Structure formats: structure tokens, C-alpha cells
Amino acid sequence: MLCLTTSHFKHIRSVIQDPLLSRVRRRGGVLMAKFESRSRYVLTVLWITTTLLIAMFVPDISKVISVIGGISAFFIFIFPGLCLMFAMRSEPVSCKTRVALTIWGVVTLICGAFIFGQSTTIAVMELLGKI
Numbered sequence: 001m002l003c004l005t006t007s008h009f010k011h012i013r014s015v016i017q018d019p020l021l022s023r024v025r026r027r028g029g030v031l032m033a034k035f036e037s038r039s040r041y042v043l044t045v046l047w048i049t050t051t052l053l054i055a056m057f058v059p060d061i062s063k064v065i066s067v068i069g070g071i072s073a074f075f076i077f078i079f080p081g082l083c084l085m086f087a088m089r090s091e092p093v094s095c096k097t098r099v100a101l102t103i104w105g106v107v108t109l110i111c112g113a114f115i116f117g118q119s120t121t122i123a124v125m126e127l128l129g130k131i
Helices: 006-027 032-057 061-090 095-128
Strands: none
Touching (some): 061 095
């Protein structure tokens, strides 16, 4: 079965919940606490149900782990590269440093995209039985 810690679930929930809460705040936000509480329950039930369904219908967890491994390239390479590139737009650093770190961010982004594409494609093809 998929094993995610409580902190992982909190991050996933906040990614889904934050845009919903911002819409409620724009409408007036009178029922903000009630909406937040209900959305937490709904997201928790959906997450547990999805995890349970994956555990029931996927016979070999190694296939799921291989797909997740490809997706992890986002968190290891792509997101840090993007953060570095965007940080160089606003941080007060010298021109040389800004150019060097922006180039490093682009290289990291390109390497991450390649790793993501290659490993995820291989994992999905193995999952579908094409390799």
C-alpha cells in the first residue's frame, strides 16, 4: 500500500485546498471555518479511498513506485531549477552571479525534464506491458 507520512498529506491537501479557500474568501468568506472543515474531511476521505483502490487493484507495488520515481524528478530537479530562475529575478545579486545562477537553473530544469520524460515513459510502458 502507498505509504505517505502525515506531512506529505498536509502538503497535498494544502495544494488542493488553498485555491478553494481563496475563492471562498473572495466571495465574502462568512462561512470560511465551516467550509475549511468540510473540505478537510472530503479531501481526507478522497485520499484514503484513492489509496485503498490503488492498493486493491495494482498487483505489484513496484510498478507504482517506478512511476512515482519518474515523477520525483519534478521535486528533485525541475522545481528547484524554476525556483532558482525566478529568485534571480527579484534577489539583489551581482550581474555575474545572476547570469550564472540563471544558467544553472536552466540546466537543472532541462536535466530534470529529460530524466522525468525518460523514466516516466519507461515506467508507463512497462506498466502497459509494451517493453
